[in-house]
Amino acid sequence: MRRAAALVACLLLPLTAACGGDGGGTDSDEVVTVEITVEGDTVSPNGDRIQVGVGQPVDLVVTADAPGVIGVHVDGPEQTYDYDAGTNEPIQLQFDRPGVVPVERHSPDLTIVSLQVQ
Amino acid sequence: MSTGGDLSAHGLGGVQDLPISLNLAIGGAVAALLVSFTVLAVAWRRPRYDARRGGRAVPGVQRLVEHPAFVIGLRVVGMVVFLYTVFVSVFGVDKVLNPFFGIFYVWLWVGIVPMSLLFGPFWKAISPVRTINLLFARLAGTDPDEGVRAYPARLGYWPAALGLYAFVWLELVYPFMSELSPVRLWCAIYVAVMLLGGAVWGSGFYERADPFEVYSTLVGRLSIWGYRDDGTLVVRSPLANLDGVVVAPGLVGVVGVLFGSTGFDSFGESPTWVRYLQGSSVNGYLLNNIALAVFCLGAIALFSLACMLTGVAGASGPEPVPEPDPDSDAEQRDDVRSRRTPRWLAARAGLPNAFAHSIVPIVVGYIVAHYLTYFIEVGSNTIALASDPLSNGSNILGTADFPRIAWLSYHPTLLANLKVGAVVVGHVVAAVASHDRALKLLPRRHQLLGQLPLLIVMVGFTGGGLLLLFSS
Numbered sequence: 001m002r003r004a005a006a007l008v009a010c011l012l013l014p015l016t017a018a019c020g021g022d023g024g025g026t027d028s029d030e031v032v033t034v035e036i037t038v039e040g041d042t043v044s045p046n047g048d049r050i051q052v053g054v055g056q057p058v059d060l061v062v063t064a065d066a067p068g069v070i071g072v073h074v075d076g077p078e079q080t081y082d083y084d085a086g087t088n089e090p091i092q093l094q095f096d097r098p099g100v101v102p103v104e105r106h107s108p109d110l111t112i113v114s115l116q117v118q
Numbered sequence: 119m120s121t122g123g124d125l126s127a128h129g130l131g132g133v134q135d136l137p138i139s140l141n142l143a144i145g146g147a148v149a150a151l152l153v154s155f156t157v158l159a160v161a162w163r164r165p166r167y168d169a170r171r172g173g174r175a176v177p178g179v180q181r182l183v184e185h186p187a188f189v190i191g192l193r194v195v196g197m198v199v200f201l202y203t204v205f206v207s208v209f210g211v212d213k214v215l216n217p218f219f220g221i222f223y224v225w226l227w228v229g230i231v232p233m234s235l236l237f238g239p240f241w242k243a244i245s246p247v248r249t250i251n252l253l254f255a256r257l258a259g260t261d262p263d264e265g266v267r268a269y270p271a272r273l274g275y276w277p278a279a280l281g282l283y284a285f286v287w288l289e290l291v292y293p294f295m296s297e298l299s300p301v302r303l304w305c306a307i308y309v310a311v312m313l314l315g316g317a318v319w320g321s322g323f324y325e326r327a328d329p330f331e332v333y334s335t336l337v338g339r340l341s342i343w344g345y346r347d348d349g350t351l352v353v354r355s356p357l358a359n360l361d362g363v364v365v366a367p368g369l370v371g372v373v374g375v376l377f378g379s380t381g382f383d384s385f386g387e388s389p390t391w392v393r394y395l396q397g398s399s400v401n402g403y404l405l406n407n408i409a410l411a412v413f414c415l416g417a418i419a420l421f422s423l424a425c426m427l428t429g430v431a432g433a434s435g436p437e438p439v440p441e442p443d444p445d446s447d448a449e450q451r452d453d454v455r456s457r458r459t460p461r462w463l464a465a466r467a468g469l470p471n472a473f474a475h476s477i478v479p480i481v482v483g484y485i486v487a488h489y490l491t492y493f494i495e496v497g498s499n500t501i502a503l504a505s506d507p508l509s510n511g512s513n514i515l516g517t518a519d520f521p522r523i524a525w526l527s528y529h530p531t532l533l534a535n536l537k538v539g540a541v542v543v544g545h546v547v548a549a550v551a552s553h554d555r556a557l558k559l560l561p562r563r564h565q566l567l568g569q570l571p572l573l574i575v576m577v578g579f580t581g582g583g584l585l586l587l588f589s590s
Contacts, residue, residue, distance in 0.1 A: 043396070047389055048393070074133060097527055099134055100135065109293070114134075114389065114392075
């Protein structure tokens with residue numbers, strides 16, 4: 001029993017150590033602008049994933065046909081931002097924590113974009 | 119739902135984990151599985167695990183955990199947390215600031231896994247529904263273990279599978295999972311069904327039908343704590359302990375729901391599915407319902423099929439029926455079934471449940487991979503929230519400033535390694551467990567070939583599971 005466990009452990013160690021790790025993080029000060037259009041119950045982008053760097057400024061520019069609310073899932077309870085019909089002032093965001101941050105239009109909920117912070 | 123203010127009722131989770139890089143992981147995991155199977159086939163020719171015997175006795179620990187003060191102490195802890203939860207669910211605010219959500223979704227649903235891994239059948243020891251059943255019986259002067267009727271053995275674990283499905287549906291599909299009144303209703307129905315079941319069938323009902331107890335006891339079989347048949351508490355390897363999972367109808371349903379729903383959870387977050395859902399003219403709620411059912415039923419069906427695609431007739435005669443569950447009429451039932459169903463099927467019908475225990479380590483692996491950061495972060499945050507039950511700024515426990523622990527998210531490479539490691543360890547442990555069971559159950563000449571379909575399905579599960587973890 002003990003021998004078998006050791007065997008399994010040997011098999012596993014190099015594998016787990018070898019996987020993972022990733023490049024591709026862009027630590028830049030350049031502002032990432034995401035143009036968001038909301039018309040009725042359709043949103044654009046429609047659930048896409050966008051990569052941004054840790055600490056990189058992100059501007060969400062919402063153009064909508066009616067007022068509404070956008071929610072951003074960061075630490076703790078979701079933060080929400082109101083927008084009006086027409087083109088709005090940019091919502092300025094910045095993330096210091098790696099992870100995937102969903103940006104949603106509320107009621108009915110639609111995922112507009114997921115910001116992949118890394 | 120949206121208030122237009124600063125905080126809304128939504129978003130229990132916060133930031134999700136980064137997808138892990140795909141490069142070596144899938145290949146590595148599949149290779150690990152294939153290599154371990156080959157090594158097992160060559161070096162592991164006789165079954166090694168027998169949960170009825172073996173292990174090192176720990177009389178000191180046994181005296182402690184069986185001491186009335188210890189048993190009652192745990193029950194009191196369970197009841198205090200339960201009553202607190204009832205209180206905040208009734209009087210608390212309808213926002214995720216209410217500690218109710220963290221207690222239910224994180225402390226209970228996710229926390230049950232580490233607690234059971236460390237301490238064994240944890241929920242059974244603190245279960246408030248068991249405690250209430252016990253108190254009722256004490257008041258009425260009856261035996262809490264005895265109900266009005268005997269629990270029908272044919273039902274087995276199916277009620278628990280159904281209960282688990284109801285939970286994952288609430289958590290993953292139901293659109294208002296973070297609003298107070300529907301979740302409170304769910305809990306009320308759970309408690310009502312459990313109390314009713316306990317009254318009718320006695321406390322044995324909880325061993326088969328309480329979704330949280332069945333889940334906890336299954337995961338607890340991967341702890342080091344076990345009982346021999348003679349009632350001695352022993353410490354032994356989790357693999358030897360896992361052999362003691364009580365086989366009964368519906369076990370494959372329980373592990374299938376646990377495994378399938380975890381897969382669906384990853385799948386549901388993937389951009390591909392989100393885009394499809396939002397671009398489709400079909401109602402997204404309906405599509406999510408269908409997808410959850412497909413994942414759970416698919417997992418059950420694939421696993422059952424793989425277990426049954428084996429030869430069972432051998433020189434030593436067919437003996438595929440698993441060891442009978444001591445407190446069920448399994449043998450008698452198989453007799454009845456063999457009269458109705460074709461012989462080839464009847465001979466194999468017991469196999470999926472007999473092998474189902476081997477899925478438990480896989481489930482635990484995926485739960486670790488999927489919920490590790492969520493558990494630490496939202497779990498720690500709930501400690502802070504619990505100090506303010508009515509969300510009015512009070513600090514009754516003095517833990518209002520307990521930090522929200524997000525350290526792991528700042529170390530994405532370590533996190534990715536932990537996740538892949540958990541999945542691979544889970545799958546390899548599963549391969550060992552199912553190989554050992556195959557040696558016990560299958561006739562010698564089918565022991566190796568008979569495992570191949572299961573191996574293929576396991577490789578598929580590994581690859582698919584990792585792919586989902588990476589893509590979402």
